[in-house]
Amino acid sequence: MIRLFALFILLALPAKAEEIVLGLSRDQVAITATFEGSDILVFGAIKREAPIPDESDLGVIVTVMGPSEPVIVRRKDKRLGIWVNTDEVEVDAAPSFYAVATSAPMREVLKDVEDLRYGITIPRVIRSVGAVVEDSASFTRALIRIRAGEELYQVLEGAVDVEQETLFRTAISLPANLTEGEYEAHIFLTRDGRVIDEYITFIPVRKVGLERWLYNLAHDNAFLYGLMSLAIAIVAGWGASAAFSLLRR
Known part of the structure; x- marks a missing residue:
């Protein structure tokens, strides 16, 4: 009705x-x-x-x-030659x-x-x-x-x-x-x-794709993501060092 x-x-x-x-x-x-x-x-x-x-x-x-998201906006002033945060406002x-x-x-x-x-x-x-x-x-x-x-x-x-x-x-x-x-x-x-x-x-x-997989891994399994990032950094560093050594010969 x-x-x-x-x-x-x-x-x-x-x-x-x-x-x-x-x-x-x-x-x-x-x-x-x-x-x-x-x-x-x-x-x-x-x-x-x-x-x-x-x-x-x-x-x-x-x-x-x-x-929409909350945001903190800070004001910087120069004090004794150093820039420091003086005031801040939290935007709701x-x-x-x-x-x-x-x-x-x-x-x-x-x-x-x-x-x-x-x-x-x-x-x-x-x-x-x-x-x-x-x-x-x-x-x-x-x-x-x-x-x-x-x-x-x-x-x-x-x-x-x-x-x-x-x-x-x-x-x-x-x-x-x-x-x-x-x-x-x-x-x-x-x-x-x-x-x-x-x-x-x-x-x-x-x-989507690789970006989504990395995002989920970083948020759901931070330890594994950290290990993977460390391994990639080691391999990249070793590869760059090996390539530089070959170029010097």
Whole structure:
């Protein structure tokens, strides 16, 4: 009876005027021993129940977020000629990877109140509620700057191509230093900076082959992994020494 009542409620709800239909160039990313990064093509269309509105501007925002994790950010100062850690802030949760691509400048496709509600820009997805150090926001900015330099945080304004306000596509580059886990692809459709629809899908990022075997061995049998690493180092050293001796003759 409850299920039937819920079905009647869903049928009674009005259909969305504009709705996202999404596609991905790949549904998973494999990290191998020779992994040097990858590109994900995000593309889709906008399904409509009515003609395209003329009085407002369409915006498309695509985000790809890696697993969140706590991070300790430290500040260094020079004391008596030596650089030492002085202050530190523990960020409660920061994405290991985050890319946000837009169809126009961010200020044109997203209002600040919508960013506060949905948490779309990079500062909004980093949570640091327990920081008690003075000027703790500077630690968050430093984390963003460092990870942006490593291509782990990306802001790609104007990187989403929209054709006839119906088709859209963009490419997100994943660097080689990815963290394994579930990556969330989130697409927002906006009108005059307000979110009118959203779509979420997930992309598994996993180590495979030799990389997976070594990872499992290191975590499940650290002693055997250490012995194997030592044996490889000994053999490599002996081989290099033998080769050098032959070259000297």
